[in-house]
Amino acid sequence: MLAGLAAAAPFLLGLLSLAPNRLLSPRPAGLPLTTPVLLSIAVFLLAGLGLALAACRARSLRLAELLAVAMMLALLASAGMAAEALLRDASASARAMPAAGFWMSVLLVCLAGGAAAAGRGAAPSLFWAASLLGGSALLLGGGLESLSLLKEAAARGPEIRAALAQHLALSGGAFLLALLVAGPAALLALRHPRAEAVLMGVANAVQVVPSIALFGLLMAPLGALVAFFPVLRTWGIGGIGPAPAVLGIAAYLLLPLASSFLAGLRLAPPALLEAAAGQGMTDRQILRAVRLPMGAGVMLGGLRLAAVQAVGLATLAALIGGGGLGALIFQGIGQLAADLILLGVLPVVALSLAADALLAGAQTALGARA
Amino acid sequence: MIRFEAVSRRFGQGRPAVDRVTLEVPAGQIGVLLGESGSGKSTLLRMANRLVEPDAGRVLVAGRDIAGQPVEELRRGIGYVIQSVGLFPHWTVARNIATVPRLLGWEASRIAARVDALLRLVNLPPEEFRDRLPAELSGGQAQRIGLARALAADPPLLLMDEPFSALDPGTRRDLQAELRRIHAETGKTILFVTHDVEEALVLADRLAVLDHGRLLAEGVPRDLLADGAGPEIRRLFGESGLALHRLATRAAAALATPGDAASLPALPEGATQKDALLLMLEQGARAVAVAPDALLRWDDLVRAR
Ligand SMILES: Nc1ncnc2c1ncn2[C@@H]1O[C@H](COP(=O)(O)OP(=O)(O)O)[C@@H](O)[C@H]1O
Ligand SMILES: [Mg+2]
Numbered sequence: 001m002l003a004g005l006a007a008a009a010p011f012l013l014g015l016l017s018l019a020p021n022r023l024l025s026p027r028p029a030g031l032p033l034t035t036p037v038l039l040s041i042a043v044f045l046l047a048g049l050g051l052a053l054a055a056c057r058a059r060s061l062r063l064a065e066l067l068a069v070a071m072m073l074a075l076l077a078s079a080g081m082a083a084e085a086l087l088r089d090a091s092a093s094a095r096a097m098p099a100a101g102f103w104m105s106v107l108l109v110c111l112a113g114g115a116a117a118a119g120r121g122a123a124p125s126l127f128w129a130a131s132l133l134g135g136s137a138l139l140l141g142g143g144l145e146s147l148s149l150l151k152e153a154a155a156r157g158p159e160i161r162a163a164l165a166q167h168l169a170l171s172g173g174a175f176l177l178a179l180l181v182a183g184p185a186a187l188l189a190l191r192h193p194r195a196e197a198v199l200m201g202v203a204n205a206v207q208v209v210p211s212i213a214l215f216g217l218l219m220a221p222l223g224a225l226v227a228f229f230p231v232l233r234t235w236g237i238g239g240i241g242p243a244p245a246v247l248g249i250a251a252y253l254l255l256p257l258a259s260s261f262l263a264g265l266r267l268a269p270p271a272l273l274e275a276a277a278g279q280g281m282t283d284r285q286i287l288r289a290v291r292l293p294m295g296a297g298v299m300l301g302g303l304r305l306a307a308v309q310a311v312g313l314a315t316l317a318a319l320i321g322g323g324g325l326g327a328l329i330f331q332g333i334g335q336l337a338a339d340l341i342l343l344g345v346l347p348v349v350a351l352s353l354a355a356d357a358l359l360a361g362a363q364t365a366l367g368a369r370a
Numbered sequence: 371m372i373r374f375e376a377v378s379r380r381f382g383q384g385r386p387a388v389d390r391v392t393l394e395v396p397a398g399q400i401g402v403l404l405g406e407s408g409s410g411k412s413t414l415l416r417m418a419n420r421l422v423e424p425d426a427g428r429v430l431v432a433g434r435d436i437a438g439q440p441v442e443e444l445r446r447g448i449g450y451v452i453q454s455v456g457l458f459p460h461w462t463v464a465r466n467i468a469t470v471p472r473l474l475g476w477e478a479s480r481i482a483a484r485v486d487a488l489l490r491l492v493n494l495p496p497e498e499f500r501d502r503l504p505a506e507l508s509g510g511q512a513q514r515i516g517l518a519r520a521l522a523a524d525p526p527l528l529l530m531d532e533p534f535s536a537l538d539p540g541t542r543r544d545l546q547a548e549l550r551r552i553h554a555e556t557g558k559t560i561l562f563v564t565h566d567v568e569e570a571l572v573l574a575d576r577l578a579v580l581d582h583g584r585l586l587a588e589g590v591p592r593d594l595l596a597d598g599a600g601p602e603i604r605r606l607f608g609e610s611g612l613a614l615h616r617l618a619t620r621a622a623a624a625l626a627t628p629g630d631a632a633s634l635p636a637l638p639e640g641a642t643q644k645d646a647l648l649l650m651l652e653q654g655a656r657a658v659a660v661a662p663d664a665l666l667r668w669d670d671l672v673r674a675r
Contacts, residue, residue: 289458
C-alpha cells in the first residue's frame with residue numbers, strides 16, 4: 001500500500017521542477033526520457049513492486065526493508081540523473097530541484113521501511129544505515145551534483161564550513177559555560193535548600209522569557225559593560241555578537257542541566273546514604289562513590305537534552321549578529337531561497353542528531369555496565 | 371563497652387524522642403533495646419555513632435566520650451547494620467563488604483582474604499557470592515552480607531537497627547541463630563534494636579525497654595519478666611503470653627533432675643524451658659531429656675512458675 005503510493009507519487013506530483021535561476025520560483029518539469037533515467041526509474045518501480053509483495057509475508061520483512069533501501073537509492077539516482085539531463089538544454093543559471101512528488105515519495109518510502117522494520121519488532125536502523133551509506137556514496141560519486149541544493153552548496157562551500165564552525169563554537173561554548181555553572185550550583189543546592197530555591201527560581205524564570213527577548217535583554221547590560229571597560233571589546237565581548245548569544249543560550253541550558261543534576265544526585269535513597277555515612281564515609285566520598293554513579297544515567301539524560309537544545313538555540317544567535325548556521329537560514333528566508341534555508345537547516349538537524357546519538361550511546365554504555 | 375549517660379534528644383517541639391536515658395551494655399554482651407514503633411530506639415542507637423547528636427548527656431564507647439572524637443574515625447570503628455540493609459547496588463558483594471577496610475586503606479590482598487573469611491562466617495560460599503550484585507541476593511542473603519560488611523574491619527562494637535524485621539519468619543529465626551553463633555565466636559559487644567518480643571528474648575543478654583523515649587526497665591530478661599513486672603511491661607509482652615515468654619528466659623537445665631533419659635525426646639544444648647514445653651506438646655511426652663542422665667518433667671515445669 002505504502003509502496004504503491006510511493007511508486008505513484010513522482011508521476012502524479014512530478015519528480016523535479018526547474019527554475020530559470022536560484023531566486024525565481026520553479027515550475028514543474030517533465031521527466032527527460034534518457035536511458036539512464038529510464039533504467040533507474042525501472043529499478044525504482046521494480047523495487048516498489050517487490051516491496052509490496054514482500055511486505056505481505058512476515059518472513060520476508062527483512063527483504064522488504066532492503067527493497068525500501070533500493071527504492072530510496074533509485075529515487076535519488078533518478079532525480080540526480082534527470083536533473084543533469086534537464087540542465088543540459090537549459091541556461092547556465094537554471095536550477096533543477098526536487099518537486100513535491102519526490103519529497104512525498106521519500107517520506108512514503110521511509111514510512112514503508114520503518115513499517116517493515118517494526119513488523120519484525122526491530123528499530124529501522126538497517127534501513128537508515130543502508131540509505132545513509134548509499135546516499136553518501138551517490139553524493140560522493142557525483143550522481144547528485146546537478147541538483148540545485150548541491151549547486152548552492154558547492155557555490156557556498158567555505159561560507160557553510162565557517163558557519164558550521166561558528167555554530168559548533170556557539171553551542172559548545174554555551175554548553176560548557178552552562179555545565180560550569182550548573183554543576184557547582186547543583187552541589188550547593190544539594191546541601192542548602194535556600195540555594196536550591198534560588199537556583200530553580202532563576203532557571204525557571206529564564207525559561208519563561210522568549211529566547212529572542214532574552215538575547216535582547218542581554219544586549220543592554222553587556223553593551224553598558226563594554227562602554228565602561230573598553231578593554232572587553234578587544235576580547236570580542238559586546239552588546240551584540242557571539243558573547244550575548246553564548247550567555248543567552250547557556251542561561252536556557254541551566255534548567256535542564258541543573259534539574260537533572262539535582263535529580264541524579266538525589267537518586268540514592270536516604271537509607272543508603274545513611275548506611276554510607278554510618279560506615280564512616282565522608283560527604284565527599286558519598287558523593288563520589290554513591291551519589292554520582294547512581295545518578296549518572298539521569299544526569300546524562302539531562303546533558304543529552306541540553307546538548308540538543310544548545311544546537312537548536314544557537315540558530316537564533318544569528319539574530320543578534322552571533323553568526324552560525326542560523327545566518328544562512330535567515331539569509332535564505334530573506335531571499336526566499338529554499339536551497340539556502342535547507343543548507344542551514346540540514347546541518348543543524350544533523351548536528352543535533354549527532355549530539356543526541358553520542359550521549360545516548362554513553363547512556364546505553366553506562367546502563368550496560370551498571 | 372558502651373554507656374549512655376542521661377542522654378536526651380528532642381526533634382522540634384513536643385515530647386523528646388529520647389528522654390534522660392542511662393544505659394550500659396557490658397563488653398562482649400548483646401544488649402537489646404525493645405520498644406514499640408516511635409519509642410525512640412533508633413534515635414538512641416544512632417547517638418552511639420553520632421548519626422544523631424544528643425541535646426544533653428553523653429555517650430561513652432570503650433570508656434571515652436565520643437563527642438570529641440573525629441566522627442568518620444569513630445564510625446569506621448563501629449559496625450552498623452540497618453533494616454533496609456543499605457548495600458550499594460552498583461557494587462559487587464565483595465566490594466560492599468570491603469567498604470570500611472578500603473576506607474582504612476588496607477592492602478588489596480588482605481581485603482580479599484578478609485572478604486572470603488567473612489563470607490564463610492555468615493555461611494555464604496565465597497566463590498558463589500563474591501562477585502554477585504545486591505540485586506541478585508535474597509533478603510536473607512542480603513542481610514548476611516550486611517552483617518559481614520559491619521564486621522569487616524573487626525570492630526569491637528556492632529549497632530544493629532531492626533536488621534531482621536523485614537525478613538520472613540523462617541529466615542528471621544535462622545539469622546537470629548546465626549547471630550548468636552557469630553556472637554559466641556567473635557565476642558563482639560552488640561546493641562540490637564527490635565520491636566519483636568520473641569526476637570528480643572532469643573538474643574538478649576541484657577534487655578532495655580523503651581517507652582515514649584524513657585527507659586521503662588533494664589536488666590537481664592529473667593529479672594524483667596519475673597512475677598513483679600509492672601503494668602507497662604505486662605502490656606508490651608502481652609498478658610496472656612507472659613508466662614510463655616517467662617519460660618523463654620530460663621534454662622531448661624535449671625529444672626532438670628537426675629534419671630535415665632535415654633528413651634526420651636532430647637533437647638538441644640542450651641535450650642530454654644519454653645523449648646522444653648513446646649517439645650513436650652509436640653511429642654506428647656510428660657518428660658524430655660536435657661542430658662543423657664538428666665530429665666525435665668512436666669510437673670516440675672508447670673510448678674516452677
Ligand atoms: N530526624 C528526625 N526528625 C524529626 N523527628 C524524628 C527524627 N528521627 C526520629 N524522629 C521522631 O522521634 C521519635 C522516635 O523515633 P525513632 O527513634 O525512630 O523510634 P523507633 O526507632 O523506636 O521507631 C518519633 O516520634 C519520630 O517521629
Ligand atoms: Mg526505628
